[in-house]
Amino acid sequence: MVEAWQSDRRRTFQPDDACLKCTLCVTACPVYRAEPLFAGPKALGPEWHRTHLANPAVPATAHVDDCTFCQLCEAACPAGVPVAHLIARHKATRRTGVARTLRDHVLARPHLVARAPALAGLSGPLVPLAGLSRHARRPRVQDFRGFGPSRRRGARGIVALYVDCFTRAYDGPAAEAAVRLLADWGFEVAPVPRDSSCCGAAAYAAGQPAAAQQIAAQAAKRLNIPAAATALVTLNATCDGTLRDDWQTFGIPLPLPIVPFAEFALSEAPAAFWEQLAQASSLVSAPTGSLFVHTTCRAKVSRGEGTLMALVRRAGARPAERLDLECCGAAGSYAFKSEHEGVARRLGSLAGQQVGGRPGRLLVDSGTCALHLGQMTGLQPMHPARWLAEFWWPAPGRAPSVG
């Protein structure tokens, strides 16, 4: 069984002021290169923090909100400074108008939008009034239909599947595929939480750390993970990192390993599954076009990179090409905000240049990244669970089992 659960952020001292000014955070920051007015993580994080401690009345730096909260600055820092989290605190000192405050309040609570998912289709003159981008692609409603035929006792125990609010409302088929695959691998699957709730990731990214903690605390109460569950499998890389790392600092650690779906698949799917899958993938007519993978920034920070490439190899599929991106610019609700349209497009266009109009598919395990990258590259984005399931059940009615 996967052994991972404790947070790497559990430290014996607070490194908020440990900045050595080495600038590795600046070299890791994709926004610094994309937006000339963005002062960069060193200035906006630890340097701002020192100034703010000395004088809390100092106004927020212009363009601090351009930070996508990708956290690559933190991953680069050799001194363990929580650079991005300091920038989130910095963002919280901004003053905004009523319309923006209302918009940001709503976007920081995606679970509320997800409970009325058609809201995402807002159009017409309300769009600019609400401070929303006219151009960013919005999600289509594809809600999670529940357990399907796979709600059965598993020989290998129970795993909880974290069906985040975005997946629940807009990529239900990914959650359904994951439930069926986990069941076929011999697990009893408990999708949690029962209804749409947010882990707090959106609020934190939007510079509302206090709201993030409050939203997370509410979500923790509704989580209802069965006591016998041996792992919490996640479908969205952003929620995955938030549950594992930020919930620790919120004081609500989860007492079981939190594992991204693709990583769990590589670790726990039985050998027979991969053997049959390799046969199936060679038998079914593969869709034309190239296969790309994108490891989201949050997954790079929380876990690393290489799992999706390994999954493709293990499945016996044609070699995939990795998108050479740090942060795609979607960043939760970031790309939906009118003032971030430019940066989001500049970051995403790097993927567009790489793909160069080639048709194909893109494996990515974060909903808004999938939307944004689909728009910027023309590729068909797909969650790894859906991709595996497509090989595993290539036609309706065929349901091999190895569990």
Add this chain to the structure above:
Amino acid sequence: MSPESATVVGRGPAGLMAATLLAAGGVSVHLVAAAAGSLALWSGRMDFRGWDGGEPVANPWEWWGQHGAEHMDGGDSLGRWSRVWALWGALARELGVGAAVPAANRWAPTPLGHRRPVFWAPPWELALEGGPASLSSAAVVGFTGFPDFDAELAADGFPASVAVDTAWLPKPPGWSPSWTALRYAAYFDTEPGADWLAQQLLGAVGPLAPELVVVPQVLGLEHTGALWRRLERLLERPVREVGLTPPGVGGMRIERRWMRWLLASGVHLHHGRVQSLYDAGGVWLGDGRRAGTGPVILATGGFLGGGLHLGPNGRAEDPVLRRTVGHLGETDSADTILRWGLAMGDPPACGRQVAGCDPDADGDGGAMCLWTAASAVDRVAPELVDRLQRIGQEPISIISHFGDNGGREEALHG
């Protein structure tokens, strides 16, 4: 003789080199790192041996031929250096930062107006062959409002026999005081930025007609080669960069291309801090994950990279092996502790700090990274490095580029 998989801890130049050698040899590599490597902090030059007792070394090949047996694992030092540099030369070409491995040290002025020996450097970086007489005139170009490169100061790095003009370009559109070398590079990666630079440089340097144009290291991050060639065509003379203080655009260019190569080669990158070695192979990370499999190579650097922890009482500890390395200020100086020499330990370590040398004083840090990485790989995968030397026998792209001249290729004209 090679393991199926191996784990390298640390992603500075030594860690990346160890991972590269293993991956090129068909070993499945897990690269574990808690932070960015140090490449982004420097220009990416690879020193061989720059100084001996404060005097510049003219030919490091000869120097190592005379002194190699006294150092590290000794033996056929020169033969081994040839192989190590041949591997680096092949890799640099593979990464698109290729410049031949030189036969002797060159020299370059520093941003502060000193002169320093330069061994390997990417083709766009300034490295002058021969004595001062080999150059008659140069134009050193600065940017108004960019304090990291003072053209007047840098010009002092040329000997009096070279006629040096200085020129200043204006602030680019959108400039603010927060612009670092990286910001300039990002701007010059764009089409309007490249056009602006070409136009300004032509206006400032064209009338001076120098033999060589010297600019700070800001010629883009991703499109450097294209921009550099365009400027040379436009000005009809060589254009070369001088490396600057961090953020190190030159090192970033190499690191970004290197990481891409490794990830495309199937190397799995794990982000996390190593707590201990796992008995059955791989390591335990601070978050409870087991990362990697197989034998482990440590390339964690000194205090900054996480290879050493310094306790409040001055105790320096290797955090992976839980071993006290020394007591700072009590029995050991920082200088001793920073070269604690685990190269032949178990697990083997690599990096500029492990060879018992003094790279800051001797100017051989790059070479130490390469040598110790090859030594560490030898320990976990015997004969793999030697096997990589054989030409064209493996279907791995890096191999196809290996030459048989032992690394002593003709240098690009500086």
